[in-house]
Amino acid sequence: MSSEIGLNDVKPGMWVEFDDDYGHYAGELHEVKKPENLVDVFVMLLGNKPPLYIETEDAGNLVVFLDFGDGYSTGSARNVHVYESKPETESVKQAEDDGEQPFWKGKTCGEMAHLHVKVTYKNGDVVTGVTNEIGDIDNAYCLSAGFSPDEEFFPNERIIESIELVDDVPCTDDAPRERITDITKVRPGDKAVMKNGNKYTVAQVRSECTDGITLCLRVEGFCVVCDWWAEDYAFQYAYHEPYTMADLPKEPGFYKARTESVWKHDGKRWMPVLSHDGTIAPAFPCQSQSRSQFFKTSVRDDRFPFTKVEASFE
Structure with a gap:
């Protein structure tokens, strides 16, 4: 399978694919030009050429002028991917x-x-x-x-x-992905796939949306990051990225897991308070776990995400 190449490492002869206002384009890279200094940038701008442009040999020597995220001379380029060679396809x-x-x-x-x-x-x-x-x-x-x-x-x-x-949910590792078709269950950090095939990171979510604009999507590329609110009708599905240690709460307190179990975090270790069925966790032996241990068992038992709760004792 052909490996994907970062835009900073593209070379002539590689395979490029991108979307524009008219559909999807794919072809072999014919020429790649990058500015070496500010003078080069100025000259390219004077010639109506953004700082990076890729010229492809196919489709009548189509020239693609890519700038810092705003598109190229004939439209708006999205989902730009470069590969070492043409990805294999299976013909009918x-x-x-x-x-x-x-x-x-x-x-x-x-x-x-x-x-x-x-x-x-x-x-x-x-x-x-x-x-x-x-x-x-x-x-x-x-x-x-x-x-x-x-x-x-x-x-x-x-x-x-x-x-x-x-593929509905592309996977680059063995971690499972949960496909989410209910837009109300999407959370910040998820990957949202729209009906046109474009994929974005969810920056914000309006939990009580009434005007048909629930998700704020983040577009990143060419050193520019911008957020925009998307219409709900364009949403196809989303999926959660694999959880990491960074997803574990760091602030001490009581936390409820997705499984309804409740845990106490003292800043270093995690201790059970309530089981998933609401019964009190046994006091002895205390199943205290370190942060790394708790992360592993939480992934195994599907406890993510955690919600901070207030504990009251009567």
Whole structure:
């Protein structure tokens, strides 16, 4: 599998993919230019070229001018990814030759609705998006000849090279991800995936939203960070990143776990107060745990997140 490369390490010959206002673009890097000093930056700006631009050889020598997060000369570039080489794709024909059925085989157009897919055309064009009610992507060439949800989904192999199902929750390690489709359960720090396929970090959440704008999303790139409030209708799903030691409360006090158990934290160690069923934890032997021990058992027992509570003794 081709490794993803940071934008500071891109070189000609690598593979670049990004989204713009018209869809998804993918191609081999033809030229990469970076400013060496402030004079270079000034000259590039005078030529209407932002400090970093990438020129690709495909699609009629398309030139992509990338600036510090605001896009390029012909639109707004989003989700820019660079790889060592072109990521492997499975063509429709090759899947059949190998005896493997593509995921869309045997489905109706209705069953292909509302899926996040990546379509590679035989001319090299690549489009990603969420399918509509009949399995097509709006503003893209029809994926299938079907015109109703009940018809069989069958791609036009004359122009389509492959149709791939984009992973709902991409994982780079073995840690489990919890897919969240209820927007009211999203919390700051989660990754939110929108219906256009873009992924953002959730900066803020309005727990009692009444105007259809619940999530504040953080856009990071090219040394610029900005937050913007997104419309709820654009939300597709979110997922929690794996918990770390930093997610354990540091301030002394009483804390309720997601499992309803209650724990006392004295600043160094954690001690049980109430079990998940509300019964009092045994006083002896006291199951006091160090911070590292408590983190490991909390991940194992799915205690995260913790909420600080007030303890009253009557």
